[in-house]
Amino acid sequence: MGRDSIVLLGVNHKNTPLEIREKLALSSGYEEPLNQLRQLRSLKEHYLLSTCNRVEVLFVCAEPEQTRREVLELLFAGRVSWEDLEPCIYTHFSSEAVRHLFTVAASLDSMIVGEAQILGQLKEAYRHASEQKTAGLILNRLLHKAFSAAKRVRTETRIGASAVSISYAAVELGRKIFGDLQGKQAMLVGAGEMAELAAEHLISQGIAEVTVVNRTLERAVKLAARFKGQAASLDELLEQLAETDILISSTGATDLILSKKDVASIMPRRRHRPLFLIDIAVPRDLDPEINTLDNVYLYDIDDLNNVVEMNKEQRDREAVKAKRIVEEETIKFMRWLEAMEVTPTIVELQAAAESICQAELEKTLSRLNGISDKERKSVERMASAIAGKLLHHPLQYLKSEHECANRQERIAVVRSLFHLNQDEAS
Amino acid sequence: MSYLLFLCSLAAYWAAAIFYAVFFVGRKKKVRGWGRAFFFTAAALHTVNIAARYLEAGHTPITSIHEIISFFAWSIACGHITFRWRYPVKNFGAFASLVVALLMLAAAFAPHEIMPLPPELRSWLLPVHASISIVADAFLALAAIGGLMYLIQERQLKQKRFGFFYHRLPSLDTLDTLNQHCVSIGFPLMTLGMIVGSVWAFQLGGQRSWGWHSKIVGALVTWLLYAGLMHLRFAKGWRGRQVALLTMLAFCATLVTFFFLLLKGGGS
Numbered sequence: 048m049g050r051d052s053i054v055l056l057g058v059n060h061k062n063t064p065l066e067i068r069e070k071l072a073l074s075s076g077y078e079e080p081l082n083q084l085r086q087l088r089s090l091k092e093h094y095l096l097s098t099c100n101r102v103e104v105l106f107v108c109a110e111p112e113q114t115r116r117e118v119l120e121l122l123f124a125g126r127v128s129w130e131d132l133e134p135c136i137y138t139h140f141s142s143e144a145v146r147h148l149f150t151v152a153a154s155l156d157s158m159i160v161g162e163a164q165i166l167g168q169l170k171e172a173y174r175h176a177s178e179q180k181t182a183g184l185i186l187n188r189l190l191h192k193a194f195s196a197a198k199r200v201r202t203e204t205r206i207g208a209s210a211v212s213i214s215y216a217a218v219e220l221g222r223k224i225f226g227d228l229q230g231k232q233a234m235l236v237g238a239g240e241m242a243e244l245a246a247e248h249l250i251s252q253g254i255a256e257v258t259v260v261n262r263t264l265e266r267a268v269k270l271a272a273r274f275k276g277q278a279a280s281l282d283e284l285l286e287q288l289a290e291t292d293i294l295i296s297s298t299g300a301t302d303l304i305l306s307k308k309d310v311a312s313i314m315p316r317r318r319h320r321p322l323f324l325i326d327i328a329v330p331r332d333l334d335p336e337i338n339t340l341d342n343v344y345l346y347d348i349d350d351l352n353n354v355v356e357m358n359k360e361q362r363d364r365e366a367v368k369a370k371r372i373v374e375e376e377t378i379k380f381m382r383w384l385e386a387m388e389v390t391p392t393i394v395e396l397q398a399a400a401e402s403i404c405q406a407e408l409e410k411t412l413s414r415l416n417g418i419s420d421k422e423r424k425s426v427e428r429m430a431s432a433i434a435g436k437l438l439h440h441p442l443q444y445l446k447s448e449h450e451c452a453n454r455q456e457r458i459a460v461v462r463s464l465f466h467l468n469q470d471e472a473s
Numbered sequence: 474m475s476y477l478l479f480l481c482s483l484a485a486y487w488a489a490a491i492f493y494a495v496f497f498v499g500r501k502k503k504v505r506g507w508g509r510a511f512f513f514t515a516a517a518l519h520t521v522n523i524a525a526r527y528l529e530a531g532h533t534p535i536t537s538i539h540e541i542i543s544f545f546a547w548s549i550a551c552g553h554i555t556f557r558w559r560y561p562v563k564n565f566g567a568f569a570s571l572v573v574a575l576l577m578l579a580a581a582f583a584p585h586e587i588m589p590l591p592p593e594l595r596s597w598l599l600p601v602h603a604s605i606s607i608v609a610d611a612f613l614a615l616a617a618i619g620g621l622m623y624l625i626q627e628r629q630l631k632q633k634r635f636g637f638f639y640h641r642l643p644s645l646d647t648l649d650t651l652n653q654h655c656v657s658i659g660f661p662l663m664t665l666g667m668i669v670g671s672v673w674a675f676q677l678g679g680q681r682s683w684g685w686h687s688k689i690v691g692a693l694v695t696w697l698l699y700a701g702l703m704h705l706r707f708a709k710g711w712r713g714r715q716v717a718l719l720t721m722l723a724f725c726a727t728l729v730t731f732f733f734l735l736l737k738g739g740g741s
Contacts, residue, residue: 204501225632226644318710321645338631342713348634357635 051091052111053185053384055144056105056118056136059124059156063135070126073097077175083121089114091182094176094190098168100157105148107185111140141263149373152193153200160362165199181268183279185387189380195324196376200372201359203372206365214248216354217325217346221249221293224321224344229253234291236260236284237298240329245295258287262298286321289313295325296332307336310343325351327464334469392458395467400434440467475529476585479543483577484516484551485630490574493567497641505566512570516550523547530587533600535607538735544604545731546576547612557617562651563643568618598673606666610727612659613699616652617724620717623648627714628697649712652720658729659693660699669690697721702721 058071058098073080077095082092084106093106094339104364106120108114115138123132150156154165173190176182182190200206221228235253236241238261246257257276260283261267266279284304288294298304310322326333331347338345346354408430412423441461452460461467492508495501523544526534534540553569556562596730626642643649670692702719705711 123508205500220630223639223644224646226646315710319712321713341715344630344634353633354635 051109051185053105053107053144053189054111054139055103055105055140056115056145057096057101058135058137059101059103061156061240062137062345067131067135068100068102070130071102071123072099073102073122076121078179080122080358081179081181082274084118084199087114087117087121087177089117092186093118093181094186096172097150101151103151105144105186105189107183110122123411141384142377146373146377147261148189148193149196149376150370152197153369154206154374155198155200155366155369155373160366161383163201166194169197170194182354185384187385190387191212192380196373199376200369203344204365204368206362206369210465214245215297216351216358217245217293218248218252219358220344220346220351221252221323223372224323225255225292228293230255231292232256232258232290233293233295234258234287235258235270236281236294236296236304236332237262237300237328238266242295242297243273245325245327249293249295250274254293258291260284260287262300284310285313290409291322292320293323293325295327297326297328299328301330303334304332305337306334307340311340312355314340314342327351386446388454389458392461392467393445396407396438396461396465399467400438400466401431404430404434412424475522475525478518478525479585480581482515482518482522483574485511485512485518486546486570486574486577489515490564490570493564493570493730497564497567500641508566508570512550512566513554516554517549517572519543519547519550526587532595533604534587535600535603536590536594537583537585537588539580539585541603541607541735542576542580542583545607545611545614546573546580548608549573549576549614552611552615554609556651556654560647560654562619562647562649564641565619565622565643565651568622569615572614572618574670577610589731591616594652596673596676598669600621602666602669602673605662605669609659609662609666610731612655612662613720613724613727616655616659616720619648619651619655620724623652623717624714627717645713649716652716653706653712656702656720660703663696663699678719688730691726691733695726695730698726 053385055364058068062069063071077097080095081093084090084095084104089108091107093111095106096103096105104118106114108375119132119136147156152169154161154163157165173182176190176308177187218228221231225231228249229252231254233249233256234244235246235257238259243426250257257271257274258279259267259271260281261270261273261274261278262281264278264280267280271278281304288305288310296304305324310324319342322343324333324337324343326345326347328348328452333345333347335345335347337343406429412418412426415426418426441464444458445461489508489511492504492511496505496508523534525628526540535544548570550573553573555564557565622642623645625638626648629639629642630645640650698719702716705719706716
């Protein structure tokens with residue numbers, strides 16, 4: 048009875064540059080590579096995950112080292128040279144592989160820790176594997192456990208609730224002010240990279256429209272086209288501000304572009320709707336005094352960094368909890384897997400006892416004439432009771448944890464004691 | 474019999490308040506479920522209590538101090554329950570249940586015997602006036618609770634110190650909307666209650682005590698404050714901090730009026 052191993056190999060955003068990940072990504076969908084892998088006889092079960100941050104293969108096989116090479120060649124041959132590929136690939140075996148999968152599912156290995164997207168991608172990938180019937184007994188259970196581990200992490204820790212970057216922090220603050228960002232108007236003043244990123248993030252949260260204001264109108268028009276928004280010149284700033292809910296400012300101007308008086312003057316026109324101003328320019332674009340106005344919330348880059356820092360601390364605390372959950376689930380799964388290992392022996396042992404019982408009963412009963420059905424039944428019961436009692440301790444011995452003999456040894460002992468080794472060459 | 478129901482609902486309100494408070498600190502969803510279950514149970518028991526007391530007394534139980542405070546607590550509880558379906562406000566239950574539980578405790582300390590109604594109070598206008606006014610006050614109380622939450626949250630956002638409350642309180646917009654809805658319901662009801670009250674006062678004629686006058690003045694001041702609040706919000710577009718502050722100020726005036734009423738030992 049050879050022991051099957053769970054193997055996970057892949058590349059992710061941590062140790063593989065984007066140029067290589069791009070080439071390795073399974074852009075043609077899951078069907079084709081899953082079917083290709085099926086050609087490999089050594090694979091018993093397999094599953095594939097491909098996202099923009101990672102490509103991972105998970106499989107069960109008897110000979111991990113050799114199969115690993117075969118899988119890599121089959122999947123990635125011709126895409127990247129072996130010299131480029133080899134240092135990027137990480138390979139995990141058995142409990143390491145399980146732990147890694149659970150960590151990924153719980154979004155602890157994501158670029159933005161705690162983001163929820165990965166679980167959906169994982170489920171999608173698993174759906175393909177189960178449709179193609181490439182996932183069997185072990186992988187089915189493993190992936191379901193991965194989903195439930197991820198769910199536990201999500202409900203028992205607050206890792207998903209934490210913001211990690213400036214734009215996340217801005218969105219989180221915006222939510223505390225507006226409740227929902229759906230349908231809100233945003234304005235970009237100046238066009239830095241960070242401002243663009245923040246705007247993109249806001250749009251993904253359902254912002255209705257982005258207006259771009261810039262010193263040179265041409266650049267504003269270009270950027271506005273990217274966000275499908277409007278462009279305006281700097282002279283119209285106040286005019287536009289009356290319609291805006293969220294403003295992100297990042298001009299290279301050395302002076303303030305908005306004073307407290309400016310903002311105060313437009314508030315009645317806005318009917319005092321809240322205004323969220325984000326100043327990520329250095330030196331600052333917006334007068335810090337603006338924050339003293341009612342219904343106006345001004346955050347500069349340091350304030351946002353504080354939010355990020357605060358969330359980081361909280362996230363680290365939560366990550367400890369999350370890792371503990373992943374660890375627990377890994378141990379549970381490995382127990383199940385090990386119990387699986389003894390299952391064939393238990394089944395064989397019980398079958399052997401059963402066949403001995405049957406044979407002996409047949410011999411005995413044929414010689415006993417004129418016994419009633421009831422008596423016959425009780426003889427049968429006695430035979431199986433004796434067999435059951437005799438097997439009780441060997442079975443306990445197989446199932447329970449022993450300090451002096453590991454599972455493999457115990458299996459071997461029981462098999463040779465009961466002569467269950469006919470199917471093996473040894 | 475009805476008092477036993479009262480005690481049961483008192484206990485259930487406290488259980489709800491404690492569960493909500495534990496959820497507020499620990500944020501475990503299961504705990505909130507328990508809080509809700511206890512709160513609904515308490516409100517149901519309380520409803521039965523009021524109905525039973527009505528049958529026992531033979532008149533609407535809004536005459537003694539005990540009854541008035543209890544009815545006030547009941548209205549807040551029902552107001553909160555009706556609101557939480559349409560405008561879910563995160564962690565509002567923690568605050569509302571605490572206020573209700575405290576009011577119930579206050580009611581428990583007031584003498585709860587059923588007193589025969591003095592003849593001058595035997596008018597069908599009394600229960601109408603009293604119930605409308607108390608329900609109005611309940612909505613204004615909810616608005617004030619929302620106002621307090623708003624002020625706490627606004628302070629966190631303005632000072633950029635994100636402490637204990639920042640993560641636990643809902644967004645400013647949610648709280649402002651809650652305030653708007655509660656005042657929009659409370660103010661017309663209050664006006665209606667006052668109209669019924671003055672019709673009744675005319676019916677009564679004479680018999681005016683010191684408490685009666687101070688109550689009238691208190692009610693007028695309160696009404697003017699809320700009228701001003703409505704004007705500022707809907708005509709001038711005010712919102713946010715000033716409105717929250719004004720809501721709380723106006724509610725203080727409501728409480729003063731309420732206090733005058735209780736000084737007289739209930740009644741008109």
